[in-house]
Amino acid sequence: MRVLVIGGGGREHAIVHACARAGHEVLCTPGNPGIAQIARIIPSAQDAASLARLAQQESADVVIVGPEAYLAAGVVDECAVLGIPAFGPTRAASRLEGDKAWSKAFMHRHGIPTAAHHTFSRMDDARTHVQRLTPPIVVKDAGLKAGKGVTIAHTTQDAEAALLDIFTQDGAQAVIEDFMTGHEVTVLALTDGERYALTPPSQDHKTINEGDTGPMTGGMGVICPFPLSDEQLSTIRQTIIEPTLRGMRADGHPFQGVLYAGLMLTPNGPKVVEFNARFGDPEAEAVLPLLDSDLAQHALDAARGTLNPTDVQFRTAASATIILAAPGYPAEPQKGIPLSLPEPGPDEVIYHAGTTGSHAGLVSSGGRVLAITAVASTLNAALGRAYALAERTDFPGAQLRRDIGARIGAVPDPV
Numbered sequence: 558m559r560v561l562v563i564g565g566g567g568r569e570h571a572i573v574h575a576c577a578r579a580g581h582e583v584l585c586t587p588g589n590p591g592i593a594q595i596a597r598i599i600p601s602a603q604d605a606a607s608l609a610r611l612a613q614q615e616s617a618d619v620v621i622v623g624p625e626a627y628l629a630a631g632v633v634d635e636c637a638v639l640g641i642p643a644f645g646p647t648r649a650a651s652r653l654e655g656d657k658a659w660s661k662a663f664m665h666r667h668g669i670p671t672a673a674h675h676t677f678s679r680m681d682d683a684r685t686h687v688q689r690l691t692p693p694i695v696v697k698d699a700g701l702k703a704g705k706g707v708t709i710a711h712t713t714q715d716a717e718a719a720l721l722d723i724f725t726q727d728g729a730q731a732v733i734e735d736f737m738t739g740h741e742v743t744v745l746a747l748t749d750g751e752r753y754a755l756t757p758p759s760q761d762h763k764t765i766n767e768g769d770t771g772p773m774t775g776g777m778g779v780i781c782p783f784p785l786s787d788e789q790l791s792t793i794r795q796t797i798i799e800p801t802l803r804g805m806r807a808d809g810h811p812f813q814g815v816l817y818a819g820l821m822l823t824p825n826g827p828k829v830v831e832f833n834a835r836f837g838d839p840e841a842e843a844v845l846p847l848l849d850s851d852l853a854q855h856a857l858d859a860a861r862g863t864l865n866p867t868d869v870q871f872r873t874a875a876s877a878t879i880i881l882a883a884p885g886y887p888a889e890p891q892k893g894i895p896l897s898l899p900e901p902g903p904d905e906v907i908y909h910a911g912t913t914g915s916h917a918g919l920v921s922s923g924g925r926v927l928a929i930t931a932v933a934s935t936l937n938a939a940l941g942r943a944y945a946l947a948e949r950t951d952f953p954g955a956q957l958r959r960d961i962g963a964r965i966g967a968v969p970d971p972v
């Protein structure tokens with residue numbers, strides 16, 4: 558097949574890598590220097606209509622959309638107009654991620670377990686509400702914020718500061734939620750809107766500093782699989798994934814693509830922290846290397862409404878992804894830092910997340926710069942190899958967390 562992947566970060570590198578290793582011809586826009594080594598990069602205007610036309614001009618058999626912003630802009634809808642199968646939800650269905658106030662109301666309507674919440678359109682009302690609460694207080698920007706729109710405020714003042722930040726934008730809404738405790742886990746469902754296959758569960762590490770402290774980031778490292786019992790998985794299927802897909806169909810917005818359920822394993826069972834409408838980043842960089850079947854074929858089947866969940870197969874192995882982030886990230890990432898990458902070994906990949914330039918003149922161009930992944934028979938072995946590869950990467954001033962996997966007691970094997 559000829560596959561067009563839209564996006565240019567670490568997640569899209571992982572998608573391109575999965576399609577290329579299944580033998581497909583892969584095109585990508587806008588791409589990045591790592592993707593350029595395994596796919597044809599096509600410069601293009603990035604609006605939804607131009608991207609759909611590009612897919613048509615290039616005779617793409619299927620389009621796979623990486624980032625949420627393209628979904629919210631309606632790229633899947635535009636592809637549908639031209640009769641091109643595209644893997645991802647329509648603009649209307651992507652509201653599950655793009656509008657947190659709508660998403661919470663959806664969960665409430667369909668009885669999907671999640672934290673109690675209130676939505677506010679006025680700063681004064683939101684401030685009065687937080688003044689009545691006992692911290693920690695969860696404050697979310699209702700709009701798309703690339704994973705950084707959530708503040709866990711440990712004081713009322715911090716909650717008010719987060720609200721001030723949100724209400725500087727016209728038409729902003731803030732969602733204020735109860736704080737939940739437990740392990741956070743990501744469950745991804747590949748779905749055609751009705752049938753679905755779960756990927757192995759994974760766990761991201763969202764704050765910049767070790768010990769889960771400091772500001773939120775897009776994600777600093779992932780382990781996969783996160784150990785869930787059969788009973789927990791069955792509860793997640795029955796109380797979260799299936800009612801969500803049913804609810805989206807009932808509401809007239811069938812959800813096709815990747816349903817990302819960010820869950821908290823609370824003492825009262827799994828509850829939704831957030832839904833996203835696409836592969837996680839960096840979850841994709843840890844989950845997709847374990848995929849044993851053909852991502853492009855699953856994407857095409859899902860887009861056509863004919864996904865067979867038993868076709869979706871994963872290796873029995875573990876993976877670990879370590880993010881190397883730029884100095885100054887997440888507030889003000891320093892750009893233009895020269896990078897020199899080692900040659901990865903078997904079952905190791907360095908995904909480019911925020912790089913630019915050629916192989917010889919590669920420099921950082923974003924906050925999260927590289928996603929370093931290793932796959933091995935055990936999680937400790939995968940962590941050991943990923944950290945060893947990170948050590949061999951020349952990236953002056955890089956920030957990384959050395960405690961990926963520590964929450965569940967994983968310890969990197971010496972390499």
Ligand code: GLY
Pocket residue numbers: 703704761775776833836837838839840
């Ligand atoms: N890793 C969090 C996200 O993709 O939103």
